[in-house]
Amino acid sequence: MSTTTQDAPVEQGEHDSDDTNYLNHETTIWSWLSTKDHKRIGVLYCVSLALVFLVAGVLALFMRAELSAPGETIMNNDTYNQVFTMHGILMVFLFLVPSIPAILGNFVLPLQIGAKDVAFPKLNLASWYVYMAGAALTITALLAGGVDTGWTFYTPYSSTTGGGVLWMTAAIFVAGFASIFTGLNFIVTIHKMRAPGMTWNRLPLFVWGMYATSIVQVLATPVIGITMVLLILERVLQIGIFDPALGGDPVLFQHFFWFYSHPAVYIMILPAFGILSELIATFSRSRIFGYRAIALSSVAIAMLGFLVWGHHMFVSGQSAISSIVFSLITYLIGIPSGIKVFNWVATLYKGSIWLQTPMLYALSFLFLFTIGGFTGIMVGVLAVDVHLHDTYYVVSHFHYVMMGGSVVALLGGMHYWWPKITGRMYNETLGKIAAGLVFVGFNLTFFPQLVLGSRGMPRRYATYAERFTELHQLSTYGSWILGAGLFLILGYALHSLAYGEKAPANPWGATTLEWTNVAAVPIHHNFERTPLVTRGPYDFHLADEVFGGGDGKALGDETPRIPEPAPSAPTEEDAKESAGA
């Protein structure tokens, strides 16, 4: 049990919570399917998203196998086109967009701000059901003949090709609402449900990241919804919107699509920035350098993210002037991203750096995301993008950002909060081995693709010219190592659920509320008493409750450490009394 308090009635409560927590206070399947507990909804999302990631990841391995030789190897062109389309759609719309907010945001955000739940628990549950409805429509689309449009659905190809395009666009329309619900919930929760003393300047940076993400989710997602509806209307009612055969304009579709899908990139990466700040601070035990710069740069990125969609369209036929303006704004967005990287590195300075698995992922992120950022600068250069557009250079660039950034941060975050979510530790040695495999495998898969692209290898090719063979083969070997690393994680995660060592309440010596004021496995209502926040999120030098009174003899990291609670907020009666007095 993690909290001790001074007064008797609460000690009673403490005794109870020795036995019950959010996982075991109810155990029926129905109690899970009808739960309004943000933690359980996070777990539901985690299971669903893990399945999607598994399927989409295996599709990627098939793609790499097909590309191991120039001609046809294991599948024909039609199959390959469907496989890369489904890999993209599943990864973007059904995995990356919901991933960090829906799993870790749901689980961690209320804990970090000292709230009992999110503002609208029922809406939160509805979000998961809506997401599952989107997943069901996706399966319907596959049964209806599959989709071969690429995840971008460019018209007029998508208006004319057969199969499950209608079902797929409907799935994306529906799944979008899950995203909107989550975003709305988080905005209200962060504004209204912070514990006493949790000022905006004391918000953990993960919360700031989620806040910026939520703004984008609420403002951008409706646009993809409308676009998908227009596409459906065009196909069903033959209204000419995008298809030139009906009098529409295909470039208009691209504007609509990227008006959402570029901000969607920030939906994927901003939460990753949030996780990274938590990991770097905790595992270097130092206050985040430039806290405000990191917090506000996330918001700046969220805003500027709406103004750069046209950089996907430099060679699409949009006017040269538009391209020039979009290129300029694109550079402005590179600056806040750079500020973050520099600040994170500076945070390591004079810290106390502990290389546990989550920190390995954080350091991997710094390397991979920096490459993703610089290659992003490259494809933002107007004249150079003309050469690089729609080649493997772009494919590699966005994998460095989406996978090297978002997915690696998610893996780091999952390892970091795993003890809090499951109450168990994972195997640290296997964790480090897997982190190494993921890092090496990732680079071996995607660095050759950068070179392929700049040498002129176009993307979405089922077959290719002989001269690209060696680099494609390297990339395929890399995908095996990457796959091995990810399957290893799956293996030891499942093992940990059943046999993992019981986790202490604060195994990392972290200073945010979910570690200091919450039991090893959180109780149903998160906190015994509402915490009163008296210091910043990363004030390790003030966090005596974690480190034992500053006597320099704090308990070792190997020892399960029971933190003292932060002072509790006054109860309502106390408040009334003081108001009366």
Add this chain to the structure above:
Amino acid sequence: MGDFWLPEAASTMAPEVDSLFNFVTVVSAILLVGVVAAMLWFTYRYRRQDPAERPAPVKESKVLEISWIVIPTILVLLVFNWGFKSFVKQKTVPENAYEIQVQARSWAWTFEYPNGVTTDTLYVPANEPVKTTMSSQDVLHSFFVPAFRVKQDVLPNRYTSVWFEATEEGTYDLFCTEYCGRNHSEMDATVKVVSRDRFDEWLESAGTPDDIPLPRLGERLYTQQGCQGCHSLDGSDMVGPTWQGLYGKTDHQMADGSTITVDANYLRESILESGAKLVEGYQNVMPSYSNLSEREVTGLVEFIKEQSDKEPSQE
């Protein structure tokens, strides 16, 4: 370094794009090494040595924070400006550009020249600006010639165009880079850059294949089909036997030891099925030209006849 990253450069635009690419790559690599070196050094230097460590907070430095806002801003604006200037050049078509119409359809390219000649191989004259005016008959496609560093989407509802000035004679790839369905990856074409003289010659002869005499048709095919790459007309030895004095040769030595007399039927067989009778001293590497029409094969045979003053003995 450019050789590692970039394909051959064969247009006036290519060196400009390449130097910009190389500049961004080098600056990025330097900054990446700096960031990673700092990260690894801090990780080692400040590694946790005692679980109870509580390092004193580091004071934030305004100067540092401002410097890593200002310096990257200057760098990206520099790069933007450079990219912008080159982009304007890419978008400004020279007035005297030679115009070629490009039609894209799933999954092939057709090129049409001012005199009405259409081909599926893009012939362009070297060292002068060429402008393509492009449209699609169905879905989106994209015109990409890596060696020229040009790319432009091809739309079904309006014309788009690119221009380039090829600087090196040779053969280059043209790829479709906008996904267009099943055979997207096979929607490629060949770009042949030839001198202005040879281009004019080709263009003139390409227009009227039906009325030219057979030997002239053969002469045209000799360059167009790439025969000249392996078979000389002046007696010099290349990948394949020379055509000079070939026709009528009575002691043509075969790889299996036999000798034959070179007559029209032997030539015909060798064009259509080159491996059937392999000449001593040469590799069996010639592809079959069975895609040629009957008249074209005869034209080639007639052209080869012209290269010799001999006649095969009548038997």
